[in-house]
Amino acid sequence: MKRLTAAFTVCLMAGAPTWADPVEDTLVLNGETEIVTRTDAPPASADAFDEVISGWLFRGDETREMQMDDFDNPGMIFVEQAEDSWNTAEGDAGKSCADCHGASEEMAGVRPVYPKWNDEAGEVRSLEMQINDCRENRMEAEPWKYTGNEMVNMTALLASVSRGMPMNVASDGPAQETWEQGKELYYTRFGQLELACANCHEDNYGRMIRADHLSQGHINGFPVYRLKNTKLNAVHGRFKGCVRDTRAETFAPGSPEFVALELYVATRGNGLGVEGPSVRN
Amino acid sequence: MERKFLVILALAASTGVASAAETTEPGNVEFVDGAVEASLTGVPGDAANGRKIVGDKGLGNCVACHQNGDMTDIPWHGEIGPMLDGAGERWSEAELRGIVANAKMMFPDSMMPSFYKVDGFIRPGKAFTGKAADDSFGPLLEAQQVEDVVAYLTTLKDD
Numbered sequence: 001m002k003r004l005t006a007a008f009t010v011c012l013m014a015g016a017p018t019w020a021d022p023v024e025d026t027l028v029l030n031g032e033t034e035i036v037t038r039t040d041a042p043p044a045s046a047d048a049f050d051e052v053i054s055g056w057l058f059r060g061d062e063t064r065e066m067q068m069d070d071f072d073n074p075g076m077i078f079v080e081q082a083e084d085s086w087n088t089a090e091g092d093a094g095k096s097c098a099d100c101h102g103a104s105e106e107m108a109g110v111r112p113v114y115p116k117w118n119d120e121a122g123e124v125r126s127l128e129m130q131i132n133d134c135r136e137n138r139m140e141a142e143p144w145k146y147t148g149n150e151m152v153n154m155t156a157l158l159a160s161v162s163r164g165m166p167m168n169v170a171s172d173g174p175a176q177e178t179w180e181q182g183k184e185l186y187y188t189r190f191g192q193l194e195l196a197c198a199n200c201h202e203d204n205y206g207r208m209i210r211a212d213h214l215s216q217g218h219i220n221g222f223p224v225y226r227l228k229n230t231k232l233n234a235v236h237g238r239f240k241g242c243v244r245d246t247r248a249e250t251f252a253p254g255s256p257e258f259v260a261l262e263l264y265v266a267t268r269g270n271g272l273g274v275e276g277p278s279v280r281n
Numbered sequence: 282m283e284r285k286f287l288v289i290l291a292l293a294a295s296t297g298v299a300s301a302a303e304t305t306e307p308g309n310v311e312f313v314d315g316a317v318e319a320s321l322t323g324v325p326g327d328a329a330n331g332r333k334i335v336g337d338k339g340l341g342n343c344v345a346c347h348q349n350g351d352m353t354d355i356p357w358h359g360e361i362g363p364m365l366d367g368a369g370e371r372w373s374e375a376e377l378r379g380i381v382a383n384a385k386m387m388f389p390d391s392m393m394p395s396f397y398k399v400d401g402f403i404r405p406g407k408a409f410t411g412k413a414a415d416d417s418f419g420p421l422l423e424a425q426q427v428e429d430v431v432a433y434l435t436t437l438k439d440d
């Protein structure tokens with residue numbers, strides 16, 4: 001049976017030569033850290049894919065190369081800015097992030113497990129929500145705007161220290177209800193164009209939609225430095241853009257809908273290496 | 282009410298539709314096996330204008346999903362749907378009208394948007410603003426634009 005399936009898969013692949021397939025390439029960061037950009041599909045997306053493939057493999061040679069070296073990656077400037085912010089005391093408690101957490105490298109392993117259930121709060125929290133919780137309750141500082149520069153930069157710093165670690169977001173236990181909500185959203189055909197995330201990123205990845213090469217829409221690369229708008233883009237900013245492009249009334253960054261969707265989409269890409277800040281067009 | 286009427290008049294004037302009264306409203310289009318026999322306007326379609334609509338990003342944007350050998354002047358054709366080459370051979374005019382007006386009547390669950398439909402959407406927006414739809418909401422293509430596109434598609438004969 002197994003062999004039969006394998007033979008069938010080979011046939012399917014050979015039979016689809018018209019697809020603008022993702023490239024064959026290996027992402028090695030700064031000549032030393034290899035990052036997983038292709039791996040067996042995790043349970044959340046095993047019905048849809050044999051393999052999960054990072055958006056990096058759907059980008060052009062030059063774009064991919066920019067991400068391979070920190071000196072060439074424009075997103076790293078923002079990581080440096082966030083490093084300053086990490087070490088700067090703010091708010092009435094007179095504390096910096098470093099005062100509680102130590103060096104930013106100590107946070108390696110955090111990015112891959114978010115969004116994550118928070119027992120005390122009784123909710124699933126994105127990394128942004130957790131950052132603002134620290135700001136408000138531990139630093140007694142103003143929360144940052146959900147997709148504002150300071151916030152996106154800080155998520156870039158936290159991603160950067162986890163680069164290469166596999167995404168490992170939990171969909172079960174107390175997070176399951178939120179995960180189910182996210183799944184429902186993923187398959188809902190929104191807007192006047194009646195398009196669901198799945199229409200583009202599950203049914204048609206690898207194909208061109210006008211000038212865009214559709215990827216599987218994973219979020220292991222976030223935040224993403226986009227050559228198109230020359231800044232770092234947050235996950236919820238990308239979701240907002242994709243929903244808007246269906247001629248729909250979109251959801252707000254930080255909304256419960258987008259947090260649920262983020263949780264679900266993250267689990268579809270479990271096993272892919274953290275890349276943020278990645279480079280895309 | 283009065284405002285709506287004015288909008289219709291303005292549209293009729295701008296698109297050159299003879300009279301708003303002859304136009305079949307999106308809700309009244311009759312589909313038989315996915316096809317629409319009757320013209321939506323009674324005015325013959327203009328294939329040249331249809332060609333423009335098929336290629337234009339701001340209008341039909343059909344090439345976002347379909348390759349079309351007749352449009353090598355336009356860069357970047359998508360690969361989501363079948364090639365349009367030979368569509369006028371494979372389908373009758375009535376079938377093409379049905380496919381353009383509401384492809385889901387011909388191909389259930391199709392990814393192709395319904396170009397002449399105004400209801401049944403989930404969170405419809407105001408064009409590409411991300412905001413909720415308001416009274417400016419209308420079908421993706423006007424009735425005569427659908428006719429123009431159909432007239433163009435019927436010319437795509439060579440496979």
